[in-house]
Amino acid sequence: MTLMIFFSIFIIQCATEKLCPLRTSIDVLEGEYFFLCYLESRQEHFQEEAYTINWYKENAGKQQLIKQTHRNVSQKNFLEFWPAELTDSGSYSVTHSNGKQNFTIQKWTLNVLERNKSSCFNRNHLTTETKNAGTGYSLKCSDLSVNENDSITWYKDCKNYENETERELDFKTLTVQHSGIYTCKILIHHEGKIYHSTSTIKLVVEEDAPEAVTLEIVGRNEEIETEIGKEEILNCTGFLGYYMQEDASLYWLINQMFPEKCLGIPENEPSICEEEFKNLQLGNKFYVTRLLRIKKVTDEDMHHNFTCMLQADDRTQIKIVKLKKGNTRDLPVYMFTTGMVLAVLFLCVAVAAVFVCIMFRVDLVLFYRNICKRDDTAGDGKEYDAFVSYLKDCISPSEEEREFALKILPTILEENFGYKLCVFERDISPGGAVVDDIHSFIDKSRRLIIILSQNYVSDRAIYELESGLHKALVERKTKIILIEYMPISDYNFLPESLSLLPSKTVVKWKKDKSLPVNSRFWKNLRYLMPAKPTKTNTKGHYNNLDLGSEGPQTRTEGCDFNAFV
Structure with missing residues (x-):
């Protein structure tokens, strides 16, 4: 039983090889019956995994599934046209699908030629046969019809030829007079309609002996337009002559390197692989063919030489194929x-x-300042980084506010961040002219730090503020930093000129939350201070110290500061 199944499959395979077009580019006349088919490998008959066959036509750069209609019929590995129309011209492909992956089997380019209304054939749709006079020969009609009952008519130069109706036209002894254009017309019955298919052969009978047939590769060197990421199948076919040469070999080279072999398992295939070698016989001619599969074209493939080598009887023929980018299309x-x-x-x-x-x-x-060691103080002639102005009213400030202004602020900025501050009570010697001292020390400072308070109303404090504002607004030499030590709801006690500052960022002190050196308060304050390339210690924390004898000493007490006005 198994032997009979194998024998049946072999018969079907042989018939398919005889009927299926070998060429990747096929010409057919409009209005005629035609079909595409592919050579099904014998292994596919014994596959345990079920698969389906789908036919596609390329439309605007995209593969479009061909749906079954009364004119387009797909049966197993055949796609039939009842009949072919001019609009059928294009690129076709057939795939196997196991439900998970699609695997392209073969591709064709179909050219539907316009019928010549003044003749029974189109000169672009004929083959030429050259024979010797004195030999026997048979012209074979198209194999597009497998029904023996189909009506066949032969024409020579578009005239009925001796009422011949056989599938083959036999010439026992060829003469020069037998030369001509022979057209075979087959009438095919399908679903109550009659279709026809024609094949035209130009027979040239020569009296001189022909030259010895040499092997050759079908087609010349070519460049194929493609796209990055697209699958390409390169076909190389070699003509061996009128008998099969056992020593014939056909193979591909990629930049003089042998490609890997295709495994037959789509998911495990290499990116570029070579199909098995096949022998074919069409009529009395023998061919060999081999496919090179490129899964996804890469930019690197555009620079490769894909070389097909045909070798037999110590002779070698080559064909070089190159890939190039096609016209730009819409993005997928x-x-x-x-x-x-x-x-x-x-x-x-x-x-x-x-x-x-x-x-x-x-x-x-x-x-950024820390990495780049930025220094904004070099060469500006200033002695201090900031002049500190705080509450100095007749009303004594709280101990916390006084500690912040005289201890916490100078200690953190000077000891942890390397700044040099000018604090009036600490750095200005007693006995000097207060107005001149204030003006001089503000002039020597890069910033004026003002500790805001509702009690910030003393004459000296107002003078410090107005002197700093004059340098910030008019002389543009000093930048002002405002520190809100206690929450302030109304700033009306401050001079109106303060509103003219281009930026009035207020840094708010939040008691214990602001004490750590790496708190947001000290970061915001350093951001407003000039950049200095100093080694910063941000792991410290200020500890409350007694302001007794060790604390900064005020240069005077009470309200005597008003005397300078």
């Missing part, structure tokens, strides 16, 4: 979708980066 949907997703992600990342820069600009600036 998946590429457009990927681009849109990347654009949205890029926008989100950009917005997030801007948000981070705004939220952490202080930390970023301090980090």
Whole structure:
């Protein structure tokens, strides 16, 4: 039983090899019956895994599934046209599908030629046969019909030829007079309609003996237009002559290197692989063919030489195929979708980066200063980094406020961050002219730090503030830093000129929360201070110290500061 099944499959395979067109580019006349088919390997008959066969036509660069109609009929490994029309011209392919993956079996380019209304044939749709006079020969009609009952008529130069109706036209002894154009017309009955198929052969009978047939590769060197990521199947076919040469070999080289062999398992196939070698016989001619599969074309493949080598009887023929990028087409949907997703992600990342820069600009600036060792104080002629102005009213300030102004602020900025401050009570010697001293020390300072308080109303405090404002607004030499030690709801007690400052950033003191050296208060204050390349110690914490004899000493007591006005 198994032997009979194998024998039946062998018969079907032989018939398919006889009928299926070998060429990848096929010409057919409009209005005629025609079919495409592929050579099914014997192994496919014994596959345990079920698969389906699908036919596709390329439309605007995309593979479109061919649906079954009364005119387009797909049966197993055949795609029939009842009949072929001019619009059928294009690229076709056939695939196997196991439900998970599609595997392309073969590709064709079909050219439907317009019928010549003034003749029974089209000169672009004929084959030429050259024979010797005195020999016997048979012209064979088209194999497109397998029904022996189909009506066949022969024509020579478009005239009925001796009422011949056989599938083969036999010439026992050829003469020069037998030369001519022979057309075979087959009438095919299908679903109550009559279709026809024609094949035209130009027979040339020569009296002289022909030259010895030499092997050759079908087609010349060529460049194939393709696209990155597209599958390509390169076909190389060699003509051996009128008998099969056992020593004939046909193989591919990629830049003079042998490609890997195809395994027959799509998911495990290498990116480029070579199919098995096949022998074919069409009529009395013998061919060999081999396919080279490129899973996905890469930019690197565009620079490769794909060389087909045919060798037999110590003779060698080559054919070189190159790939080149075709005309730019619309982006595939998946590429457009990927681009849109990347654009949205890029926008989100950009917005997030801007948000981070705004939220952490202080930390970023301090980090930059530390890495680059930036120095804004070099060569400016200033002696102090900041002049500290705090509450000095007749009403005695609280001990906490006095400790902050005279101890906490100078200690942290000077000992931890290397700044040099000018504190009036600490650094100005007693007995001098207060107005001149204030003006001189503010002039020597790069910043004026003002510790805001509702009690910030004394004459000397107001003079310090107004002197600093004059240098900030008019002379543009000193920048002002405002520190809100206690929460203030109304700033009307301050001079109106303060509102003219281009920026009035207020750094707020939050008691115990601000004490650590790495707190937000000290970062914001350093951000406003000039950059200095100093070794920063941010692991410290200020400890409350007694302001007794060890604390800074005021140069006077009471309200005597008003005397300078």
